[in-house]
Amino acid sequence: MPPAAEPSPHGAALTWAGCWRGARAILAVLPPVFVFGVAFGIAARGHGLEGWIAALMSALVFAGASQFAALDLWTKPIPWLPLLVATFAINARHILLGASLRALCRGLPAWKVYGSMTLLSDLNWAALIAAERRGERDLGYLVGAGALMWLTWVTASVIGAVAGGLTLDDVKTYALDLVLVTFFATTLVGLRRGRIDDLPWLVAGLAAMGAVWFLPPNWHVLAGGLAGGIAGLVRDEMTRS
Amino acid sequence: MSTVDALLIIFAMTLITYATRAGGIFLVGFVPMSARVEAFLRYLAGSVLVAIVVPATVRGGAAAYVAVAVAVVGTLVLRKALPAIALGILAAALWRAYMG
Numbered sequence: 001m002p003p004a005a006e007p008s009p010h011g012a013a014l015t016w017a018g019c020w021r022g023a024r025a026i027l028a029v030l031p032p033v034f035v036f037g038v039a040f041g042i043a044a045r046g047h048g049l050e051g052w053i054a055a056l057m058s059a060l061v062f063a064g065a066s067q068f069a070a071l072d073l074w075t076k077p078i079p080w081l082p083l084l085v086a087t088f089a090i091n092a093r094h095i096l097l098g099a100s101l102r103a104l105c106r107g108l109p110a111w112k113v114y115g116s117m118t119l120l121s122d123l124n125w126a127a128l129i130a131a132e133r134r135g136e137r138d139l140g141y142l143v144g145a146g147a148l149m150w151l152t153w154v155t156a157s158v159i160g161a162v163a164g165g166l167t168l169d170d171v172k173t174y175a176l177d178l179v180l181v182t183f184f185a186t187t188l189v190g191l192r193r194g195r196i197d198d199l200p201w202l203v204a205g206l207a208a209m210g211a212v213w214f215l216p217p218n219w220h221v222l223a224g225g226l227a228g229g230i231a232g233l234v235r236d237e238m239t240r241s
Numbered sequence: 242m243s244t245v246d247a248l249l250i251i252f253a254m255t256l257i258t259y260a261t262r263a264g265g266i267f268l269v270g271f272v273p274m275s276a277r278v279e280a281f282l283r284y285l286a287g288s289v290l291v292a293i294v295v296p297a298t299v300r301g302g303a304a305a306y307v308a309v310a311v312a313v314v315g316t317l318v319l320r321k322a323l324p325a326i327a328l329g330i331l332a333a334a335l336w337r338a339y340m341g
Contacts (some may be wrong), residue, residue, distance in 0.1 A: 098265020228288025
């Protein structure tokens with residue numbers, strides 16, 4: 001049986017109350033965001049960036065993995081093509097995240113939608129998707145959570161750039177590097193609707209690993225997400241006919 | 242690396258990253274809404290998460306398997322994500338301290 005598309009009864013919204021709910025929901029995952037932000041600040045100084053440049057990058061780009069990748073390409077002459085390709089490849093997963101929020105954006109004015117998307121990130125997206133399953137219909141959830149993450153990320157980058165001393169090994173000692181993956185894993189538990197998700201998710205996992213092994217770095221989220229989505233769609237078509 | 246170069250890089254990265262953030266909702270606007278598209282987007286959400294979790298777990302090695310397994314079982318048993326994550330992290334830290 002195909003999953004019923006649930007039309008939202010009240011339409012989409014973007015309210016302060018939604019922002020507040022999102023901000024509260026994201027509190028627990030702020031510590032690793034903070035730690036990675038500090039680590040970025042330290043790494044940036046290590047690669048010769050001035051502190052304010054590192055802070056500016058965190059404030060404007062607000063995408064940790066691609067910021068770390070840029071540090072490795074921080075050389076003269078600037079390797080423009082690898083830099084731009086890496087930035088796109090690492091962040092291309094946002095396209096899928098944004099697409100999946102369609103129902104939550106329906107009916108909102110464009111400036112609200114595109115304004116909210118400035119804060120779109122894996123963590124607040126996952127929190128919103130999980131909340132949507134429990135009836136959340138407010139895009140503010142994404143904005144509130146994202147704003148808090150942004151504040152944490154920028155503050156931590158500044159602290160790291162100024163202070164220093166911590167290394168990624170320290171983070172590993174306390175297993176803080178695994179907070180994000182466990183957060184995503186628990187989100188997945190809440191998201192599972194039942195057997196209907198088994199095949200798409202299996203395909204997604206296999207495709208993601210295949211991409212890790214056979215594609216250039218950083219395409220695995222895009223490859224796995226698309227493969228899983230298509231697998232679910234194809235399976236529905238075949239069971240229907 | 243001059244300051245101008247650095248600012249240029251940050252500016253370019255900002256543009257590209259925002260394009261990916263806005264691109265999803267922009268592109269999906271061209272697709273006519275149907276039950277099929279809705280279903281696809283729902284499969285997509287879960288699949289993206291799987292595609293984040295699985296490679297990250299494999300790359301993380303034994304400690305990551307421990308953390309994810311404990312967190313998932315913890316979520317199923319406790320019905321609450323946060324204590325489950327804490328348990329998973331604790332288990333992984335212990336694993337690294339004594340087994341790793």
